[in-house]
Amino acid sequence: MISQRRITDYVDSTGHSTTMDEADMRQLVSFAIREQNYCVDILAVREIRMWNGATVLPNSPDYIRGVFNLRGTIVPVVDLRMRFGLGLTEATAGHVVVIVAVDAAQMGLLVDSVSDIITVSKKDIADIPQVEGEEQNPFFLGLITDQESLTALISLKEILFHRSSDFQSTATEAA
Amino acid sequence: MKGGLEKFKTMFLDECEEHVRTLEESLTALKGGARGQDWIDNAFRAVHSIKGGAGMLGFARIVPFAHTLETVLDAARLKRIPVTGSLASAALRAVDCLSDLVNAAGKGVELPAGFESAQSAALVSSAGIAIPSAIAIAPPDAAGETADASGGNTGPHRLFEITFLPHVGLLRRANDPLFILRQLMELGELKVETDLAGLPPLAELVPTDSCLAWKLELLTAASEKTVASVFEFVEGDCTLSIAAKDILTEADVAPAVAGADQGNPDFALPDTVVSSIRVDLERIDRLVNLSGEIAISQALVAQLIDQSLFNSNPRLFQEISQLLTHTQNLQDSVMAIRAQPVRAIFERMPRLVRELSDATGKSILLRLSGEATEIDKTVIEQLGDPIMHMIRNAADHGIESRDERIAAGKPEEGIISLSAEQRGSRIVIEVGDDGRGIDCDKVRQRAIEKNLISRDAVLSSDEIYNLIFVPGFTTTDGVTDISGRGVGMDVVKRNIQRLGGRVGIASEPGRGSKMTLTLPLTLAVLEGMVVRSGFESYVIPISSILECRTSWGKDVGTLPGLGPVLNVRGQHLRLLHLSDIFNTTGIETLTHSVAIVTEIENGSQIALVVDEIIGQQQVVVKSLADNCAAVTGIAGATILGDGRVGLILDPTEIAGIGSEKIVSSRRFMAREFEARRNVA
Numbered sequence: 001m002i003s004q005r006r007i008t009d010y011v012d013s014t015g016h017s018t019t020m021d022e023a024d025m026r027q028l029v030s031f032a033i034r035e036q037n038y039c040v041d042i043l044a045v046r047e048i049r050m051w052n053g054a055t056v057l058p059n060s061p062d063y064i065r066g067v068f069n070l071r072g073t074i075v076p077v078v079d080l081r082m083r084f085g086l087g088l089t090e091a092t093a094g095h096v097v098v099i100v101a102v103d104a105a106q107m108g109l110l111v112d113s114v115s116d117i118i119t120v121s122k123k124d125i126a127d128i129p130q131v132e133g134e135e136q137n138p139f140f141l142g143l144i145t146d147q148e149s150l151t152a153l154i155s156l157k158e159i160l161f162h163r164s165s166d167f168q169s170t171a172t173e174a175a
Numbered sequence: 176m177k178g179g180l181e182k183f184k185t186m187f188l189d190e191c192e193e194h195v196r197t198l199e200e201s202l203t204a205l206k207g208g209a210r211g212q213d214w215i216d217n218a219f220r221a222v223h224s225i226k227g228g229a230g231m232l233g234f235a236r237i238v239p240f241a242h243t244l245e246t247v248l249d250a251a252r253l254k255r256i257p258v259t260g261s262l263a264s265a266a267l268r269a270v271d272c273l274s275d276l277v278n279a280a281g282k283g284v285e286l287p288a289g290f291e292s293a294q295s296a297a298l299v300s301s302a303g304i305a306i307p308s309a310i311a312i313a314p315p316d317a318a319g320e321t322a323d324a325s326g327g328n329t330g331p332h333r334l335f336e337i338t339f340l341p342h343v344g345l346l347r348r349a350n351d352p353l354f355i356l357r358q359l360m361e362l363g364e365l366k367v368e369t370d371l372a373g374l375p376p377l378a379e380l381v382p383t384d385s386c387l388a389w390k391l392e393l394l395t396a397a398s399e400k401t402v403a404s405v406f407e408f409v410e411g412d413c414t415l416s417i418a419a420k421d422i423l424t425e426a427d428v429a430p431a432v433a434g435a436d437q438g439n440p441d442f443a444l445p446d447t448v449v450s451s452i453r454v455d456l457e458r459i460d461r462l463v464n465l466s467g468e469i470a471i472s473q474a475l476v477a478q479l480i481d482q483s484l485f486n487s488n489p490r491l492f493q494e495i496s497q498l499l500t501h502t503q504n505l506q507d508s509v510m511a512i513r514a515q516p517v518r519a520i521f522e523r524m525p526r527l528v529r530e531l532s533d534a535t536g537k538s539i540l541l542r543l544s545g546e547a548t549e550i551d552k553t554v555i556e557q558l559g560d561p562i563m564h565m566i567r568n569a570a571d572h573g574i575e576s577r578d579e580r581i582a583a584g585k586p587e588e589g590i591i592s593l594s595a596e597q598r599g600s601r602i603v604i605e606v607g608d609d610g611r612g613i614d615c616d617k618v619r620q621r622a623i624e625k626n627l628i629s630r631d632a633v634l635s636s637d638e639i640y641n642l643i644f645v646p647g648f649t650t651t652d653g654v655t656d657i658s659g660r661g662v663g664m665d666v667v668k669r670n671i672q673r674l675g676g677r678v679g680i681a682s683e684p685g686r687g688s689k690m691t692l693t694l695p696l697t698l699a700v701l702e703g704m705v706v707r708s709g710f711e712s713y714v715i716p717i718s719s720i721l722e723c724r725t726s727w728g729k730d731v732g733t734l735p736g737l738g739p740v741l742n743v744r745g746q747h748l749r750l751l752h753l754s755d756i757f758n759t760t761g762i763e764t765l766t767h768s769v770a771i772v773t774e775i776e777n778g779s780q781i782a783l784v785v786d787e788i789i790g791q792q793q794v795v796v797k798s799l800a801d802n803c804a805a806v807t808g809i810a811g812a813t814i815l816g817d818g819r820v821g822l823i824l825d826p827t828e829i830a831g832i833g834s835e836k837i838v839s840s841r842r843f844m845a846r847e848f849e850a851r852r853n854v855a
Contacts, residue, residue, distance in 0.1 A: 053819070055819055055820040055821065055822060056710075056711055056757075057809075057822070058757030058758060058808065058809070058822075059758060059806060059808070059832075060803075060804075060806060064803075067803060067812065067820045068819075069818055069819065071468075072464065072467070072797070072814065073801070073802070074797050074798070074801070074802060074820055075802050076802055076803045104801075105801065105802045107802060
């Protein structure tokens with residue numbers, strides 16, 4: 001938020017419109033699964049917790065690790081690695097659950113670690129390269145390239161609601 | 176302005192509901208033989224208030240009917256006519272009709288012409304008095320009509336001397352003396368004398384202050400009450416005296432409404448004052464949720480305080496124990512907020528029974544008891560229909576016809592009793608009748624005809640009674656308006672089970688039958704059995720548990736097409752392993768595991784195998800569906816004492832999963848047999 005405030009202040013003092021860049025800037029929380037970075041919009045993130053186990057939800061998809069108690073609310077945890085078809089996370093106390101809100105629902109994303117908060121402008125988010133003859137991977141909205149790394153922007157709605165689970169991530173190949 | 180009127184209408188309708196309740200209560204008491212003056216006074220006041228309100232809001236349809244009822248009650252009140260049971264019944268029917276009129280007015284529905292005339296006539300004839308047609312209260316927006324009505328009045332004219340001295344703030348409360356004067360003019364001949372003494376010089380005049388006073392002389396046929404009612408809205412904002420000259424033998428002369436600070440006599444009675452406040456349900460739910468959280472924290476703390484704490488810090492131990500007691504009380508109080516007396520449902524039933532009694536031609540008396548018993552609001556809302564169904568059934572199937580009863584040596588009047596009471600943490604509601612009871616042979620015969628049971632099935636009488644709850648079952652030969660379509664009792668059972676309750680039935684041929692509903696006090700908290708299967712803890716609602724069996728290995732068998740079964744005193748129940756149903760890795764062994772016999776919705780039973788029983792506990796029910804897709808077999812979730820989520824099982828759904836898994840279950844059993852043989 002601070003960086004945004006500065007941009008606004010600067011624009012203000014020069015007498016230009018304040019809305020110019022603000023709408024184009026997005027702040028994203030990035031986290032890692034294996035060596036790969038993924039990110040979600042910071043506005044969707046409610047809080048970040050350490051992994052502390054979950055109650056197994058019977059007869060649920062394999063990427064639902066269970067449900068846990070978030071101050072009285074029952075919240076499901078999605079094993080993001082499993083969701084991307086990269087195998088089950090061997091969860092330890094060092095693993096991290098990112099709690100996000102999708103519409104009115106809440107869910108936790110089990111990831112290896114949280115990396116950073118990044119501020120990008122909308123034009124820095126590139127489209128996912130379309131592979132000829134293959135269905136578009138529904139989980140990703142775009143790619144953000146930095147000098148040395150590549151971060152994939154996740155679609156939370158698809159994570160929660162998309163039914164087919166066996167998508168091999170294109171992002172791993174890119175990494 | 177329109178909005179204001181709407182608000183008054185809503186208030187009026189709310190009040191009417193209360194007045195109708197009062198009427199039913201007092202008239203039922205009178206019908207039952209009570210002869211206290213209070214009852215008849217209360218009834219009279221209630222109908223008077225309805226008439227007054229209706230007149231003020233211009234509900235022209237209600238006023239004449241209410242007037243008739245009021246006149247009859249007034250006559251009874253002044254002992255001009257005797258209060259008899261038949262008069263009370265006629266009055267009760269009139270109240271039903273009046274409540275229909277009020278509801279129609281509230282919804283803006285126009286009832287067919289003559290809807291109320293039959294009741295009105297019946298009432299008048301049973302009272303045996305003539306009803307003057309005067310409409311006493313002038314609807315302000317129907318001035319013409321009123322003038323006609325009072326014009327047609329042949330009663331003696333009287334002279335009223337009225338001193339009307341508005342207080343300074345009268346105008347600020349949106350009252351206009353001119354309206355009042357005009358309204359008085361409509362009642363009769365009015366002479367107005369204005370007192371300008373209070374009028375200040377123009378420079379000092381505050382336009383929103385009221386500074387005039389009036390002396391009025393009104394020659395009218397209207398009663399003193401009517402005249403006083405014109406001033407109803409300015410009461411408290413003026414000094415008023417109404418003196419009737421030339422008073423004739425008018426019996427119901429109320430003391431003159433003498434002044435500003437005298438309250439409306441209709442509302443000053445202590446028993447009509449309800450000391451309650453309206454609170455948004457959302458706020459209460461938040462409170463309930465919070466207290467649920469406290470319950471969880473409390474359980475956590477309770478686990479932490481032990482003997483060692485007592486030894487090391489007795490003072491702290493004592494204070495914490497105190498705190499736990501208080502939080503328990505707090506929780507109980509919070510739950511009590513949502514609790515409401517079952518009266519809200521019970522008081523709808525007398526009317527139902529009256530209608531049923533008319534429709535069937537049977538004479539039926541309804542006995543209510545325990546109306547003050549309190550249950551959670553949500554439960555109450557869903558109890559009305561099941562109870563109605565049961566009463567319909569009792570009236571239609573249970574109570575015999577008049578001739579049949581006389582032939583059986585029973586009193587002509589059949590009795591249906593409806594009672595509620597609290598037993599421990601559950602509420603028991605009973606609907607009983609003194610009718611013919613359930614005919615086991617007939618039920619059995621009908622069940623065979625409908626292919627519900629096989630011809631040679633051996634059933635206990637309890638099992639036969641329970642056939643009544645099977646969808647599509649009915650013993651009545653013809654479909655009547657009241658019941659007989661066979662869509663009653665199964666719905667009753669399903670609704671009650673959805674509320675976490677149970678339905679029982681008992682019957683004695685020739686003596687009557689009794690249905691018993693057992694319900695939890697609240698839906699927010701559930702009495703549960705915490706069990707362990709594999710690494711997870713689950714909660715099974717106590718309401719569905721019949722028994723727990725520890726050493727059951729020798730009672731296991733296999734039935735073709737049904738898979739493994741558990742023999743419980745000769746009854747073979749399907750045996751389902753929870754770990755198998757949920758595909759979790761269980762470590763159940765025959766020596767350690769427990770079979771829990773649970774009842775499912777269609778009345779049959781299953782045996783669920785778990786590893787261990789942890790204990791009985793009250794748990795706060797949380798919705799799983801807020802954030803997750805619904806999971807078959809899981810009714811909800813709760814937070815257990817250790818802060819982890821425990822899933823609440825739905826035995827009926829689990830039985831459903833079990834059916835699909837018979838094959839895999841059978842494989843599991845084969846393995847178990849193998850294991851046992853090896854041990855042996």
